[in-house]
Amino acid sequence: MKLDTRAMRHLAPDDWKVLAAVEQGSKNHEIVPTTIIERFSRIKGGVSGVHRCISNLAKVGLIAKIKEQKYDGYRLTYGGLDYLALHTHAQKNAVYSVGSRVGVGKESDIMIVADDTGAQKILKIHRLGRISFRTVKTNRDYLKNKPSASWMYLSCLAARKEFAFMTALQEEGFPVPTPIAQSRHTIVMSLVDAPPLRQISSVPDPASLYAELIALLLRFAKHGLIHGDYNEFNILIKDDVTTAEDGIESIKLTPVVIDFPQMISMEHVNAEMYFDRDVECIKRVFARKFHFTSTTPGPFYKDAKKTIGKDGARRLDAVLEASGITKKMAKELEAAIRQEEAEKEANPEAFENEDEEEGSEEEEEDSGEEEGEEEEEEQRVIVIGDDGKIAGVEEMKKLSINDGT
Ligand code: ADP
Numbered sequence: 001m002k003l004d005t006r007a008m009r010h011l012a013p014d015d016w017k018v019l020a021a022v023e024q025g026s027k028n029h030e031i032v033p034t035t036i037i038e039r040f041s042r043i044k045g046g047v048s049g050v051h052r053c054i055s056n057l058a059k060v061g062l063i064a065k066i067k068e069q070k071y072d073g074y075r076l077t078y079g080g081l082d083y084l085a086l087h088t089h090a091q092k093n094a095v096y097s098v099g100s101r102v103g104v105g106k107e108s109d110i111m112i113v114a115d116d117t118g119a120q121k122i123l124k125i126h127r128l129g130r131i132s133f134r135t136v137k138t139n140r141d142y143l144k145n146k147p148s149a150s151w152m153y154l155s156c157l158a159a160r161k162e163f164a165f166m167t168a169l170q171e172e173g174f175p176v177p178t179p180i181a182q183s184r185h186t187i188v189m190s191l192v193d194a195p196p197l198r199q200i201s202s203v204p205d206p207a208s209l210y211a212e213l214i215a216l217l218l219r220f221a222k223h224g225l226i227h228g229d230y231n232e233f234n235i236l237i238k239d240d241v242t243t244a245e246d247g248i249e250s251i252k253l254t255p256v257v258i259d260f261p262q263m264i265s266m267e268h269v270n271a272e273m274y275f276d277r278d279v280e281c282i283k284r285v286f287a288r289k290f291h292f293t294s295t296t297p298g299p300f301y302k303d304a305k306k307t308i309g310k311d312g313a314r315r316l317d318a319v320l321e322a323s324g325i326t327k328k329m330a331k332e333l334e335a336a337i338r339q340e341e342a343e344k345e346a347n348p349e350a351f352e353n354e355d356e357e358e359g360s361e362e363e364e365e366d367s368g369e370e371e372g373e374e375e376e377e378e379q380r381v382i383v384i385g386d387d388g389k390i391a392g393v394e395e396m397k398k399l400s401i402n403d404g405t
């Protein structure tokens, strides 16, 4: 279940229309009956044309055939959703080419992409269900434990929520990546050329970085928010070298915070627990990594709570509803994220070495994809190097989208 754009250039305009029809049908049908796909497709060549496209799409795993008691039908796969999202980003000039995967997060794939000027950006693809469907063996999902349509819906919600928060945080001047576009389960954002705190083994002044991170956490609280996963993977550390007039260089470390689908309000029923968990996490990282322990106790939730909205701080926990995510939707998303968290804790090995399980993951029903074809288009997994520079991005592949427009 990783982004694979190889089949994209082989799709014809009618295939795109049929793919869009399956997506449209998915809004009301868990399994979209062929008759519905025919109705939504609006292509010339009638029913047999639609069937040819269905077979093309199924062959490359963008839709999957599901046999049900009452009727046979199709379901969009994560691959199909990826293509539709990339298609939208390409149309809006947010993404022109796709490069390598820089990270596999808990519930996401992180890709380097570029726009048509060559400017590099990050594409985050939300993949809720990836952990659960691999660990919950009893989950009799339609696609041999592949994530169901509802996981895809939740991934779209996660992307919407993350984009809404990133936008609001950016507006308030928080150090976060610049949100650029969102489509379905994906976000395009600015590339932060900085390694996660995880990769940093020493800093000149741990006390000041610690103070800065705690101040940031309290600033979130003042705006009514708790990050909810304030850990060493979600804090990137930029190091800007400045040279003073006397020629002495100094390094200024600036944190940039990422990863917002699990953000919650300071008014959440379990707010105190999540607030304390974020604080503890930072303390633990600094003790372990830099042997630094602050002499100041706290900060404490009850004190932070008193600061909400102070000094004219805009309440950002209201952002979600303003962006059309209802309380019910937010609850569903939260439940899914907690489930994944619990799965991860219970089975940490289940989502490590993702790439090694490639074989089993690719076998979509009806998939006749030829392995090894167009080998030069294999996507290389790259890492953000220790020096904080992104390596290996010369491998960008232009998206070939032939949708007839
Ligand atoms: P997840 O929700 O799956 O944890 P994250 O948003 O935390 O996903 O991203 C996973 C990893 O990808 C991060 O730890 C970081 O290394 C990298 N990453 C994510 N966004 C960016 C960005 N905008 N710039 C640079 N690296 C990023």
Ligand code: MG
Pocket: 105, 106, 233, 234, 259
């Ligand atoms: Mg993360």
